[in-house]
Amino acid sequence: MIKRITFISFIGIIIIPLTVELFAYYVSSDRPVVSSSVGTSNLNELIRKNRTLKKGITGLSPKGFYIVIDTARNLIFLKEGNRTILKALVSSGSGNILRDPTGKREWIFDTPRGEFEVKEKIAAPKWIKPDWAFIEEEEDIPKNWEDRVEEGVLGDYALAFGNGYFIHGTLYKRLLGRNVTHGCIRVGDEDLETIYRFSRVGTRIYIF
Amino acid sequence: MKKANFQFNFPLFLFLILFSIGGSSQAIAGGDSIGQKIRALKDENCLLEAELGLASKGTSYIILDLRIESDSVPVRINLKNRGIVLREFDAERIRYRRTKGLIIEPIPLIKKMAFFPLKRKEIRPHKPEDGADAIGKLDFLELKDIPSNYTLSFGKGLLISITGQPKGLISRFIHLISSILIHICYSLTIVWNYLWRNELAIIEIIMRKEDAQALYWSLEEGMSIVIMEGHPYDTI
Numbered sequence: 001m002i003k004r005i006t007f008i009s010f011i012g013i014i015i016i017p018l019t020v021e022l023f024a025y026y027v028s029s030d031r032p033v034v035s036s037s038v039g040t041s042n043l044n045e046l047i048r049k050n051r052t053l054k055k056g057i058t059g060l061s062p063k064g065f066y067i068v069i070d071t072a073r074n075l076i077f078l079k080e081g082n083r084t085i086l087k088a089l090v091s092s093g094s095g096n097i098l099r100d101p102t103g104k105r106e107w108i109f110d111t112p113r114g115e116f117e118v119k120e121k122i123a124a125p126k127w128i129k130p131d132w133a134f135i136e137e138e139e140d141i142p143k144n145w146e147d148r149v150e151e152g153v154l155g156d157y158a159l160a161f162g163n164g165y166f167i168h169g170t171l172y173k174r175l176l177g178r179n180v181t182h183g184c185i186r187v188g189d190e191d192l193e194t195i196y197r198f199s200r201v202g203t204r205i206y207i208f
Numbered sequence: 209m210k211k212a213n214f215q216f217n218f219p220l221f222l223f224l225i226l227f228s229i230g231g232s233s234q235a236i237a238g239g240d241s242i243g244q245k246i247r248a249l250k251d252e253n254c255l256l257e258a259e260l261g262l263a264s265k266g267t268s269y270i271i272l273d274l275r276i277e278s279d280s281v282p283v284r285i286n287l288k289n290r291g292i293v294l295r296e297f298d299a300e301r302i303r304y305r306r307t308k309g310l311i312i313e314p315i316p317l318i319k320k321m322a323f324f325p326l327k328r329k330e331i332r333p334h335k336p337e338d339g340a341d342a343i344g345k346l347d348f349l350e351l352k353d354i355p356s357n358y359t360l361s362f363g364k365g366l367l368i369s370i371t372g373q374p375k376g377l378i379s380r381f382i383h384l385i386s387s388i389l390i391h392i393c394y395s396l397t398i399v400w401n402y403l404w405r406n407e408l409a410i411i412e413i414i415m416r417k418e419d420a421q422a423l424y425w426s427l428e429e430g431m432s433i434v435i436m437e438g439h440p441y442d443t444i
Contacts, residue, residue: 017392024395027402028305043242046249053256057291060263068294072351072422094348098331108328113428115266115289138333179348208268208287208294208426 062204067167067195069185069207071111074177076167076187078195085198088191089176093183098132107132109182116161116205121196125158125168126151132182155189157196161205167195251436254312258434262314263291268426269314270433272411274304285413287426297423299413300373304437305394306409307402314432315362320424322358354421357386362433365407369394372420387414411435 065085068077071092078086093111100106127150134141142148155169170176170186180186187195255271262269271286285297329347356372369390374383394410401408415423 017395020392020395020399024305024398027307028398043246043249046246046253049253050249050256053253053260056260057256057263060260061291066292068292070295070422070426072354072425094329096329096331096348098333101333113426114268136331136333137336179350204290206268206289206292206294208289 064203065198065200066204066206067199069111069167069205071113071179071207074179076185076191076195078198086191086194088187091170091172091175091178091180091186093181094179098136100131100135105131107182111181111183111185111207112163112165113207116165116207118159118199118201118203118205119162120160121199121201122158122160123196124156125154125166127153130164155187155192157192159196159199167205168192251312255434255436258313259288259291262432262434263288266290268294268428268431270427270431271436272433273436274302274411275436285423287423295422295426297415297419299415301412301414303391303412304409305398306407307398307405308407308409310364310366310409310435310437312434312436314434315364315366317360317362317427317429317431317433319361319429320358320427321361322355322424324355326354326424351418351421351425354424356417356420356424358420358424360427365401365409366433366435367394367408367410368433369410369412370420370423371412371414372417373414374417 065078065080068079069075069090069092070077074090074092076086076088076090077084094109096109098107098109128145129148129150131141153171154166155171158166158168160166165184167185167187169189169192172180172186173188176186176188255273259269259271266289268287268289271288272283273286274283282298282300283302285299287294287297326349329349356370356374358370360368360370362368371383371387371390374380391412394412398408398410
């Protein structure tokens with residue numbers, strides 16, 4: 001009886017998976033690779049096309065300085081071509097959710113991903129507090145615009161990149177390197193100054 | 209009429225035979241290398257064409273080149289936008305199996321699947337506190353909250369399984385057992401889809417845990433991947 005159980009276990013654990021594995025190996029390695037749809041087979045023509053395509057891709061890459069933001073590692077890079085001019089720690093979106101007590105609105109504090117450009121360069125920026133900032137602190141949403149203005153919290157400079165998102169300074173320097181913001185990118189003072197100096201309106205920003 | 213005198217010259221005969229064999233084999237080898245070059249260029253042009261289309265949109269995309277260039281250079285998952293490499297993720301090991309070859313064209317990411325998916329934290333409104341205390345109580349998503357073992361389901365029957373290599377001894381052992389089980393499951397899936405004539409390609413990638421988490425964080429549904437095939441079932 002024990003011998004039979006051992007035999008069945010042996011088949012179950014070793015033989016069946018091995019058979020499946022071998023079959024999977026066979027069906028995987030025998031299929032022909034589906035090649036490209038390019039019909040031409042003239043070598044010179046292919047080389048020419050290769051060069052044109054490479055040139056086309058290179059032509060799409062940003063000219064001059066550009067900014068790359070890695071939200072997983074919370075790093076900002078100021079680059080020109082393949083050269084990195086500055087690498088610094090930042091704070092990016094927390095990914096948290098805030099719900100309006102009325103249940104009508106919801107905010108997800110993610111940093112947007114993709115390609116953006118500097119829309120505006122602002123020195124001594126003032127924060128115009130949005131509704132969520134009041135809801136988060138259990139305060140009533142003011143009716144006057146002036147009551148929303150807060151000075152000094154965004155540092156010395158800010159670069160707007162659309163939809164109310166900014167690259168700006170911070171009072172919470174010990175949180176640099178962590179995902180704590182409401183979607184904006186917080187940068188340390190010195191690094192922010194360098195980025196501000198090298199950027200122009202139209203400078204490309206890549207966030208991932 | 210003078211009779212032609214043909215004398216059999218064995219050394220000359222041997223030389224001619226060897227020369228003709230050498231010449232023909234050289235010609236065949238030359239033809240093969242040009243054929244291979246044409247094939248490689250066709251594939252590369254396809255990859256570039258696909259990339260050009262994606263790069264012109266201004267959205268991020270992934271290029272996965274499974275051809276082995278050299279032993280010292282690992283296979284890399286390149287996250288790109290407008291042709292520039294935003295980040296390179298090194299793969300420690302790759303295993304690639306399929307029931308039919310992949311066409312070199314953009315394939316969109318449909319879903320990120322994980323046993324323990326990412327859960328967003330909800331903010332409970334509260335009165336502001338003093339700076340230091342408030343910072344201490346902050347609750348936010350971090351890389352450690354991100355899954356390191358997950359499957360990316362792309363269109364056209366492409367599945368990419370990402371496994372983050374754990375560090376501790378016990379974790380490594382558990383990881384080994386689960387990897388074997390997952391591998392057998394994928395083998396069964398391959399066989400099943402082969403029998404039902406469905407198109408399926410499974411790429412199993414093992415990478416550093418932090419890289420696997422960062423990749424999960426960086427990928428968004430709808431993002432496209434272009435894969436340049438290597439030989440199937442390669443363990444790199």
